[in-house]
Amino acid sequence: MSGRVEVAGVSVSTEHFIGGRRVASDATFTDISPITEEPIAEVARGGDREAGLALEAAEQAFPAWAALGPQGRAERLHRLADLIDANVEPLAAVECMDMAMLLRSLRARLINRCARNFRNYADLAVEYEERVWSSNGTANRVVRMASGPAVVITPWNAPLMLSTWKIAPALAAGSTVILKPAEWSPLSCSLLADLAVEAGLPPGVLNVVQGIGEEVGAALVSDPRVRRISFTGSPETARRIGVAAATNIVPFTAELGGKGPLLVFADCDLEAAARRAAGQYDDSGQVCLAGTRLLVQDSVSERFLELFHRFTDEHVLGDPRDDATTVSPMIHPHHVERVLGFIERARANGDEIVRGGNRLERGLWIEPTLIAPRSNESEVVQSEVFGPVLTLQTFADEEEGVALANSTRYGLSAIVYTGSAERAERVGRALRAGIVWVNTFLVRDLTAPFGGIGISGIGREGGQYALDFYSDLKTLQILEGSCGT
Numbered sequence: 001m002s003g004r005v006e007v008a009g010v011s012v013s014t015e016h017f018i019g020g021r022r023v024a025s026d027a028t029f030t031d032i033s034p035i036t037e038e039p040i041a042e043v044a045r046g047g048d049r050e051a052g053l054a055l056e057a058a059e060q061a062f063p064a065w066a067a068l069g070p071q072g073r074a075e076r077l078h079r080l081a082d083l084i085d086a087n088v089e090p091l092a093a094v095e096c097m098d099m100a101m102l103l104r105s106l107r108a109r110l111i112n113r114c115a116r117n118f119r120n121y122a123d124l125a126v127e128y129e130e131r132v133w134s135s136n137g138t139a140n141r142v143v144r145m146a147s148g149p150a151v152v153i154t155p156w157n158a159p160l161m162l163s164t165w166k167i168a169p170a171l172a173a174g175s176t177v178i179l180k181p182a183e184w185s186p187l188s189c190s191l192l193a194d195l196a197v198e199a200g201l202p203p204g205v206l207n208v209v210q211g212i213g214e215e216v217g218a219a220l221v222s223d224p225r226v227r228r229i230s231f232t233g234s235p236e237t238a239r240r241i242g243v244a245a246a247t248n249i250v251p252f253t254a255e256l257g258g259k260g261p262l263l264v265f266a267d268c269d270l271e272a273a274a275r276r277a278a279g280q281y282d283d284s285g286q287v288c289l290a291g292t293r294l295l296v297q298d299s300v301s302e303r304f305l306e307l308f309h310r311f312t313d314e315h316v317l318g319d320p321r322d323d324a325t326t327v328s329p330m331i332h333p334h335h336v337e338r339v340l341g342f343i344e345r346a347r348a349n350g351d352e353i354v355r356g357g358n359r360l361e362r363g364l365w366i367e368p369t370l371i372a373p374r375s376n377e378s379e380v381v382q383s384e385v386f387g388p389v390l391t392l393q394t395f396a397d398e399e400e401g402v403a404l405a406n407s408t409r410y411g412l413s414a415i416v417y418t419g420s421a422e423r424a425e426r427v428g429r430a431l432r433a434g435i436v437w438v439n440t441f442l443v444r445d446l447t448a449p450f451g452g453i454g455i456s457g458i459g460r461e462g463g464q465y466a467l468d469f470y471s472d473l474k475t476l477q478i479l480e481g482s483c484g485t
Contacts, residue, residue: 003015003022005042008093008097010093010094010191012041012190013193013194014028014041014043014044014190015044016046016207016208016210017193017194017196017206017208018053018204018208019056019057019061019203019204019207020203020204023044023053024044025050027044028043028044029211031043031183031187033098034099034100034330034331034364035100035319037333037363041187043187043210045211045215045216046209047215047216050216051209051216051219051220054209055178055223055226057203057207058176058177058178059149059176059225060204061176061203061204061205062149062175062176064202065171065175066145066146068174070122070125070126070128070172070174071126073122073125073171073174074122074126076201077118077121077171077172077199078119079199079200080196080199080201081118081119083198084111084114084192084195088107088111090191091106095110095111095159095185095188096321097187098159098185099156099157099158099185099188099331100320100364101158101320101328102282102283102325102328103321110160110161111160113161113164114160114164117164117165117168118168118171118172122168124172125172125173128144130142130144145174147173147174147175147227147251149175149176149178150176150178150229151177151178151221151228151230152177152179152230152231153179153221153230153231153241154180154181154182154189155182155233156182156183156331156332157331159186159188159189160188160189162232163181163192164192167206171201171205171206178208179206179208179209180209180213180216180217181208183212184332185331192206193206213237218244224248226250227250227251228250229241229252229253230253231254232256232288233254233256234256235256235257238254238256241254242254255412257288257410257412258288258289258384258412258413259293259381259409259410259412260291260292260293260412260414260415261404261414261415262294262295262417263417264277264296264297265297265398265417265418265420266300267419267420267423268418268439269417270300272439274304274307274310275307276415276441277294277308277311277390278308278314278368279311279441280292280390281312281315281326281388281390282327283327283328284327284330285385285388285390288386289412289413289435289442291413291414291441293391293404294308294370294392294393295405296392296394297394297401308370312355315327317329317363327368329364329365330364330387332364333364335386336364336366336387338387339385339386339389342379342387343357343366343369343389345379346371346373349374349378349379349380351372351378352372353369353371354392355367355368355370356368356389357369366387366388369389369390371392372393373391373393376407378391382408382409384410401427402427402430402431406431406432411432411433411434412434413433413434413435413436413437414435415438415441416431416436416437416439417438418438418439418483419482419483423483424439424478428476428478429476435476436476437479438478438479438482440478440479443477
């Protein structure tokens, strides 16, 4: 296997990154581009051997990395952030080819967010103040201590940003990291390893092991040397990781997707709400924070639907490298078939396909689809589809709307449109979600806690709390000036 491959004009290593050097494997897996549906790399496929090497490297690097202290670590993490900012173009180009996210979004937001993750968490660690107090004749001091090697397993959507969201707090807190990126989009994380060397991270502090979850992932999470595990993915995989973590009594945090509501009240800016709803097809619906359950007050449902169709009709399904494109291809043929399965079962269940519901003859696209479920218990309402599929339900009043919004096991995020400041506060507090956006969406503040409720997430991902390693919290964000009095 060749050690490097050219992707979008960028040289990318296809080998693991362990102990500061590239490591090959006898086996490989094929990485295809969703844009062309053609192979772009044969990537090293790790197993027990590579997992053991990575954990040994992380364990050996841990004492010296922890001993640097927050300030010493922050200097290196800031250098890494600067290098990410200096390499936006190659990082964006590779991730676009590998995952098919819109290139302009990667350039404008996602890659920059990776750099911000490293800067902000490094600064939070430096600013942390120890708690000191006296009691019963003793002087007490609470000191944060680094945990040790952490295994980080990340998903295929927004792979670089979601990886840095976990890596950055772990490194800032003094832990060393073994990252296992998703096998459908591993290449941008390989570039991150090269930048880590350039930034001066000591060998073994950050390791990247590629491969199949059931193989190398299972070997990593079951190793007794691991001190922390963080995972984003499916509930089924989380259950298996949870068993391994429990066996070794290792703290484990998981973010397991979303089935977020988008509540539309009659007193809102209906055009803005409908435009936002149509925008949930972004990245072909492969966004865990998307408001995929449209809940609309009865009195405005017909007008909302008219506007929604109008804005959805404006979408352009095309090449994510083209600025005219608004909806990119789906990640993989297997995922397309999975999403189509949800649609076909909805039809068989008697749910109404309001629009879409078909696969396009070209590429990895399914038409933007809207389904009016026969029942709130329908699978398409209760289970994460993770494709361009939204559901539409109506409610009579605030109480019913909140009840519908809280009726799934997923509570990762929620979107609310209302013109009332009082309702914004009341509903925002009542919703079981890790973050609630009112009259806005995807406004992120790295200092704000972001958790999840129920199966969708256990733990904190934001701000100072990530350094302490997670717990359920909620952030309520209301667009300033958007609610009347």
